[in-house]
Amino acid sequence: MGIFLFYFGILVLITNYFSLTFSTPLFNLATDQHALTVLKNSIVSDPNAILHTNWSIHTPICGWIGVSCATKHQRVTSLNLSSFELRGTIPPHLGNLTFLRVLDISSNSFTGVLPSELSKLRRLEDINVAANNFSGEIPSWLGALSELRHMNLANNGFSGRIPSSLFNISRLRELNAYLNQLDGEIPRNIGKCKELEVLQLKSNSFKGGIPKQIGNLTSLRVLHLQFNHLTGMFSN
Ligand SMILES: *[C@@H]1O[C@H](CO)[C@@H](O)[C@H](O)[C@H]1NC(C)=O
Ligand SMILES: *[C@@H]1O[C@H](CO)[C@@H](O)[C@H](O)[C@H]1NC(C)=O
Ligand SMILES: *[C@@H]1O[C@H](CO)[C@@H](O)[C@H](O)[C@H]1NC(C)=O
Ligand SMILES: *[C@@H]1O[C@H](CO)[C@@H](O)[C@H](O)[C@H]1NC(C)=O
Ligand SMILES: *[C@@H]1O[C@H](CO)[C@@H](O)[C@H](O)[C@H]1NC(C)=O
Ligand SMILES: *[C@@H]1O[C@H](CO)[C@@H](O)[C@H](O)[C@H]1NC(C)=O
Secondary structure, eight states, rough: HHHHHHHHHHHHHHHHHIIIIISSSOOOHHHHHHHHHHHHHTEEEOTTTTHHHHSSSTOOOGGSSSSSEOOOOOOOEEETTSSOOEOOOOOOGGGGGGOOEEEEOSSSSSEEEEGGGEEEEGTTOEEOOOEEEEEEEEEEEGGGGGOOEEEEESSEEEEEOOOOOGGTTTTTOOEEESSEEEEEEGGGGGOOOOOOOOEEESEEEEEEEEEEGGOOOOTEEEEEOOOEEEEEEEEO
């Protein structure tokens, strides 16, 4: 009986330890694995069989090609599938990768829209979806990702106006949205992005004058606005 109670006590301790360390956060490595597995299942074409052979459920996701994890808490911090020649859509589950800092899915053939669940990626610093076939409006929730420094939406089928919320991101250093079908005026609140270094909006259908607030961006190094319908000089 004494021995039994002793082992029972150890069991309770171990159980508590595991539930405290592994189950307390609502989202954990299993959430990340689920999100990536759903992404893998959303790929309809993987001509080099990169995900097909490498993203095996029998190996830990932190060793999967294109996936990096933090050494401390073993959550996915970077997903880089650039130029894998993938075709498919982005599932809402990617929004569960809540420790993600880098999302680079550029130079593939992803279609559809960026799901609004990606607005849960509060730690995102770098998003690159360039050179795909995304359509619809640029989502205004991107402006709520306050850690973003690099945003690349270039060479897609984005249409409509550029949401002024994007210029609420005070740390934004790079915004590339060239080669889309964007129209309307360039938002005047662009002057709020004091750290902007690169602004490439060429080859769209922007109208109106060039906001004079751009002249206040003292870090700006690259400004490409050509091939639009912009008129006149700086305007209010
Ligand atoms: C997947 O790719 C990574 C990086 O190239 C490699 O280290 C790993 O061994 C591969 N895993 C499998 C199961 O092929
Ligand atoms: C993603 O990987 C590509 C190719 O390996 C690399 O050129 C690119 O810089 C990476 N993206 C980011 C955001 O680090
Ligand atoms: C992750 O996200 C999807 C869709 O946004 C949701 O249905 C799912 O329950 C979420 N949670 C986990 C733990 O996978
Ligand atoms: C891009 O998407 C549109 C529909 O949104 C489709 O008509 C077109 O064929 C796609 N282009 C490519 C290259 O996949
Ligand atoms: C931008 O931020 C201000 C406050 O900082 C807020 O009032 C406004 O609604 C935000 N604009 C957008 C378009 O999100
Ligand atoms: C430019 O910056 C100066 C000093 O911060 C400010 O007074 C002025 O209103 C700004 N002009 C524009 C067009 O934002």
